[in-house]
Amino acid sequence: MPKRLxxxxxxxxxxxxxxxxxxxxxxxxxxxxxxxxxxxxxxxIHGRFSKYSGKFTIDRAAKTGGVELTVETASVDTNDxxxxxxPRSRDEHLRSADFFNxxxxxxxxxxxxxxxxxxxxxTVVEGNLTLLGVTKPVAITMERFRCNPPTAxxxxxxxxxxxxxxxxxxFGMKRGIPSIGDEVLLSFGFEGDxx
Amino acid sequence: xxxxxxxxxxxxxxxxxxxxxxxATALASTRFAWLAIIPAYATMVALDTxxxxxxxxxxxxxxxxxxxxxxxxxxxxxxxxxxxxIAAALVVVVGLLSIWVFTTVLQNREQASALAAGAGxxxxxxxxxxxxxxxxxxxxxxxxxxxxxxxxxxxxxxxSASIGxxxxxxxxxxxxxxxLIVQAAFSRALAPGFTGALPVGLVCALVAAGTLLxxxxxxxxxxxxxxxxxxxxxxxxxRGLIARIAALSGYALVAAVIPIGAAWYAxxxxxx
Numbered sequence: 001m002p003k004r005l006x007x008x009x010x011x012x013x014x015x016x017x018x019x020x021x022x023x024x025x026x027x028x029x030x031x032x033x034x035x036x037x038x039x040x041x042x043x044x045i046h047g048r049f050s051k052y053s054g055k056f057t058i059d060r061a062a063k064t065g066g067v068e069l070t071v072e073t074a075s076v077d078t079n080d081x082x083x084x085x086x087p088r089s090r091d092e093h094l095r096s097a098d099f100f101n102x103x104x105x106x107x108x109x110x111x112x113x114x115x116x117x118x119x120x121x122x123t124v125v126e127g128n129l130t131l132l133g134v135t136k137p138v139a140i141t142m143e144r145f146r147c148n149p150p151t152a153x154x155x156x157x158x159x160x161x162x163x164x165x166x167x168x169x170x171f172g173m174k175r176g177i178p179s180i181g182d183e184v185l186l187s188f189g190f191e192g193d194x195x
Numbered sequence: 196x197x198x199x200x201x202x203x204x205x206x207x208x209x210x211x212x213x214x215x216x217x218x219a220t221a222l223a224s225t226r227f228a229w230l231a232i233i234p235a236y237a238t239m240v241a242l243d244t245x246x247x248x249x250x251x252x253x254x255x256x257x258x259x260x261x262x263x264x265x266x267x268x269x270x271x272x273x274x275x276x277x278x279x280x281i282a283a284a285l286v287v288v289v290g291l292l293s294i295w296v297f298t299t300v301l302q303n304r305e306q307a308s309a310l311a312a313g314a315g316x317x318x319x320x321x322x323x324x325x326x327x328x329x330x331x332x333x334x335x336x337x338x339x340x341x342x343x344x345x346x347x348x349x350x351x352x353x354x355s356a357s358i359g360x361x362x363x364x365x366x367x368x369x370x371x372x373x374x375l376i377v378q379a380a381f382s383r384a385l386a387p388g389f390t391g392a393l394p395v396g397l398v399c400a401l402v403a404a405g406t407l408l409x410x411x412x413x414x415x416x417x418x419x420x421x422x423x424x425x426x427x428x429x430x431x432x433x434r435g436l437i438a439r440i441a442a443l444s445g446y447a448l449v450a451a452v453i454p455i456g457a458a459w460y461a462x463x464x465x466x467x
Contacts, residue, residue, distance in 0.1 A: 087353075087354045087458075087459065088354070088356040092356040092410075092411055093356040093358075096409060096410040096411070097359055097405065097409035097410060098356070098357055098358050098359050098410075101252070103303065104253055104300045132252070172250075172252075174244050175244070175359065178201070179201075
């Protein structure tokens, strides 16, 4: 009996390896973290963060996965670094304590707690966003997700796009409301090579 | 009406001024008329961002310290011993307190940079508070100092990308302006004592230091702010309270132009 069990375990080893969790590191050349916010009910102002790091994992067989993302808040960029005739640019203002408070809170982080799957594709990532020292649950909706198989010259690569909505006042960022919107639309485009 | 309360000029200017005038008038016959500074400042906070203690950020700790400062001021004013020794003790305490206020920023820096910034900020807060406390027995001088300091901190703050500093500075400025108006209206100088001088000096010092560490205020603007209490210590007309208030306010406003100019220079790279 022990011998038959050992054979069964050995025979199932390749399947177990195939079902293991795969880990991917965000590729900064093909990843973007951007946001949009209402300005006086007129336009949507768009911005992005240029410095971040993180990983995502997926186990399609077990239908589990995860995301960990750290964003440098001082890297906020709304395409307004040129002050022109103004004393300060919008990006300088966004880095100050009125908004992202980058000197006091240099990083915001997102850590998933649960990933919802439809079939073998992740559709919603549930997790906690920590911004300005406040942690709140935020659900990220996956708009698409797919993986390209490895080639002779490249590792397996996965990517997709996703979106979320937050209220900045929930995190204590209240300056300018309602002239500058409370609701912030977050969008992510990402790719990562398998580690 | 509610829309009006959303306007920054009402939140930091008109509403705190009205509150300061009402409370100062009500307390004018007591030695604690300058307590009016605190509800005026609190009005700005309530209308602007609201009150919140957690997480304890620099801005929230500054508000907390500003609102609690008069309590220490009242104790100091009621203490029977020599007030010079109390003033010296308060100066040491606020210097150390400023390090606590800015801990969350300093801990993000390299050790040498954190030590230099912490020591510099503590020294600045202590010196500015000491200079304002020296004026605690002279209502017109203290009021003019608060007017000039508040405007300088606020305008230099907004030039340094901080609307929060603008709101706090203007609220203190109009509250002190309100104290000057009440003194002129009653034809009687109202000495702030520690109760009034401590929160005025401490809030202005912490907001200015916060604008340095959290926004873009240049370091050299901080020592230039000290020119304002120095200017209001200059000789002023001894007769006629209104003339005295006008002269001292003039001194303060002229001196306030200098740190504002420094913030402008840092922002634009040129004075003109």
